[in-house]
Each structure stands twice: as C-alpha cells, then as structure tokens.
Amino acid sequence: MALKPSDFRTDIFADWCPGCGNFGIMNALQMAYAEMGLHPHQIVMVSGIGCSGKEPHNVRTYGVHTLHGRTLPFALGIKLANPDLNVVAIGGDGDGLGIGAGHFVNAGRRNLDMTYIIHNNGVYGLTKGQASPTLKRSVKTKALPRPNINEAINPIALAVTAGFTFAARSYAYDVIHMKEMIKQAMLHKGLALIECLQPCPTYNDITTKDWYAGEDRKDSATGKAQSRLYKLSEEGFDPIVRSWDEDFNKKIAAYKKASEWGDRIPIGVFYKNELEPTFQDRILQRIPFYLANPPAKQELKDQKGNSTVDLTQFMDDLKTS
Numbered sequence: 263m264a265l266k267p268s269d270f271r272t273d274i275f276a277d278w279c280p281g282c283g284n285f286g287i288m289n290a291l292q293m294a295y296a297e298m299g300l301h302p303h304q305i306v307m308v309s310g311i312g313c314s315g316k317e318p319h320n321v322r323t324y325g326v327h328t329l330h331g332r333t334l335p336f337a338l339g340i341k342l343a344n345p346d347l348n349v350v351a352i353g354g355d356g357d358g359l360g361i362g363a364g365h366f367v368n369a370g371r372r373n374l375d376m377t378y379i380i381h382n383n384g385v386y387g388l389t390k391g392q393a394s395p396t397l398k399r400s401v402k403t404k405a406l407p408r409p410n411i412n413e414a415i416n417p418i419a420l421a422v423t424a425g426f427t428f429a430a431r432s433y434a435y436d437v438i439h440m441k442e443m444i445k446q447a448m449l450h451k452g453l454a455l456i457e458c459l460q461p462c463p464t465y466n467d468i469t470t471k472d473w474y475a476g477e478d479r480k481d482s483a484t485g486k487a488q489s490r491l492y493k494l495s496e497e498g499f500d501p502i503v504r505s506w507d508e509d510f511n512k513k514i515a516a517y518k519k520a521s522e523w524g525d526r527i528p529i530g531v532f533y534k535n536e537l538e539p540t541f542q543d544r545i546l547q548r549i550p551f552y553l554a555n556p557p558a559k560q561e562l563k564d565q566k567g568n569s570t571v572d573l574t575q576f577m578d579d580l581k582t583s
C-alpha cells in the first residue's frame with residue numbers, strides 16, 4: 263500500500279523556533295519517502311547533536327540521534343551491517359563540518375551508498391548562535407561580539423574533493439525542490455550530499471528568508487523582490503559524469519558554480535558520478551557472499567538461544583598475549 267507524507271509524521275512535538283527552516287526539510291523528507299513508495303521500516307535516519315539533529319524525532323522511520331559529529335560513522339555502520347536499508351544521515355553544519363569534518367572527508371573516500379543532508383544555517387543553533395564552519399569571513403551574526411575571523415568551508419566543493427559522488431544544494435523553504443533533491447540523492451548509487459540552505463530566524467540575522475528572497479533589492483519598476491536563488495537545471499548546467507575523461511572538468515565546473523554567492527546563489531545538482539565503485543562493490547570483490555549474508559542477517563543464537571559465536575579462540579589468544 264502506498265503511503266502518504268502524513269503517514270511519515272510522528273506525535274512528537276517539533277520544538278524548533280517558529281519559522282525555522284528545519285520544518286521545511288522535515289516536510290520534504292516526508293514527501294520524498296512517500297513519493298518513493300518507501301515504508302518506515304525500510305529507512306533509517308541518523309542524526310548528530312544540534313537543532314537539526316531532532317529531524318528523526320519528527321519523521322516516522324527508524325532513527326538514531328547519535329553524538330555530536332559522529333553522524334556519519336553511525337550511518338556507515340548501519341548501512342554496512344544491513345545494506346537493504348535506505349540510510350539518511352542528517353545534521354548541522356557544525357556537526358558535519360566542524361567536529362565531524364574528519365568523518366566527512368573519510369566518508370567520501372569510501373563512497374558508501376547513502377545520503378547525507380547538512381543543514382547549513384551558518385550558526386551553531388542549539389548552543390545559541392556561535393559561528394559555524396560555513397559562516398563567511400567578516401560576517402557578524404547577532405550572537406557574535408565581532409565579525410567572523412575564519413574563512414568558510416564550501417560543503418559542495420569539499421564533498422566533491424573528498425570523493426562524494428553526488429553533490430547538490432537546496433533551500434529549506436523550497437520544499438518541492440528539496441524533496442526532488444532528496445529523491446535524486448537516495449536513488450543515486452553512491453554517497454550523496456545535499457547541502458540545504460536553512461534560515462535560522464533566531465540566530466542568523468544575515469542570511470534570512472527575506473535575504474534569500476531578495477526583499478532588499480526590489481525591482482524599482484515593479485516593486486517585486488528578486489530572489490537570490492536560481493536553479494542550475496534552468497540554466498542548462500549538466501552535472502553528470504559520463505566518462506572518466508570528463509570527470510576533472512565536471513569537478514571544476516561544480517567548484518565554480520558552488521562558489522557563486524551573494525547576488526546569485528545556485529541550487530540543484532552540481533556533480534554526479536556513478537562510474538566510481540561504491541564501498542559495497544569494493545567489499546563484494548573481497549567477500550562475494552556479503553550481500554546474501556550481511557552482518558544484520560547472521561545468526562547470533564541457535565534454536566535453544568545459545569550464542570553461535572565461539573569466543574574460545576579469542577579468549578585463549580587473550581590469555582597468551
């Protein structure tokens with residue numbers, strides 16, 4: 263039976279601030295899962311600590327709210343143990359690109375088949391608005407005593423460099439676009455990043471909903487706002503790598519586009535390469551029966567309930583070592 267987005271709601275109160283972009287991302291996730299014909303037991307959402315880390319509370323799937331910065335290792339372990347699951351890792355820009363940056367880079371090297379959604383709000387929302395690694399240098403959001411002294415990380419450029427084979431950006435208030443990006447990322451064969459631009463009305467008073475909408479630069483003739491966001495697909499940008507010969511240039515094109523900021527900000531898919539073997543493909547080379555008998559399907563006890571794991575050898579080794 264096909265499910266509706268509302269079937270992916272939970273009864274848990276979403277305690278984000280009014281107007282928080284996280285609500286849009288939550289709605290997009292529920293819509294994407296329903297449109298993909300998935301059921302809750304087929305999905306695991308894994309989050310870190312931050313306002314964004316609460317997404318799995320409000321979407322009815324399996325979920326793990328893990329530790330700050332450890333989203334990706336948890337997600338990776340789950341996908342390796344049970345490759346049948348659709349794994350969606352989800353967290354903040356501080357979580358994934360500050361304390362979790364090492365995991366971000368090394369996840370790229372593996373190219374495991376799962377999706378990672380980073381909420382880019384430019385701040386550490388949960389801990390009251392400190393600068394996150396995506397906040398541009400010289401910008402002063404309201405909780406900072408002085409302008410940000412550090413350069414910003416560009417999540418798309420870092421992902422493409424690290425080895426993610428799909429990199430996209432969306433916007434929390436464009437729920438339909440976000441939903442499409444989630445579907446494409448989940449259908450992609452390999453590790454997929456979605457950077458979601460997420461206004462934080464409480465602590466980020468610079469890149470606000472009105473700023474993205476271009477309310478500050480109304481057309482003098484019509485009085486209409488001119489949105490800063492534009493869609494890559496509408497400008498004919500082609501992110502797909504069809505042969506290794508074109509990979510380098512596609513990466514350069516992705517960097518260039520991802521660097522546009524200010525007056526025009528692109529959203530959409532920047533890079534997509536399904537030629538690279540996934541981590542699962544690589545494991546299969548070494549363990550041909552991996553998919554037939556992954557760790558999650560292995561027997562841990564016999565019919566009498568006794569463990570089938572024999573630790574005798576391991577204990578003997580410990581005694582002699």
Ligand SMILES: Cc1ncc(C[n+]2csc(CCOP(=O)(O)OP(=O)(O)O)c2C)c(N)n1
Pocket residue numbers: 311312313314315330353354355356357358381383385386387388389394
């Ligand atoms: C190991 C560890 N260090 C620091 C913290 C404190 N802490 C909790 S959330 C957070 C930052 C959250 O920012 P971000 O990841 O951007 O998520 P947001 O709240 O903006 O969604 C920090 C530093 C923690 N919980 N654990």
Ligand code: SF4
Pocket residue numbers: 277278279281282283284313314383387388461462463464465
């Ligand atoms: S602090 Fe910001 S990110 Fe956190 S819930 Fe409030 S608006 Fe959302």
Ligand SMILES: [Mg+2]
Pocket residue numbers: 312354355356381382383384385386387394
């Ligand atoms: Mg943040």
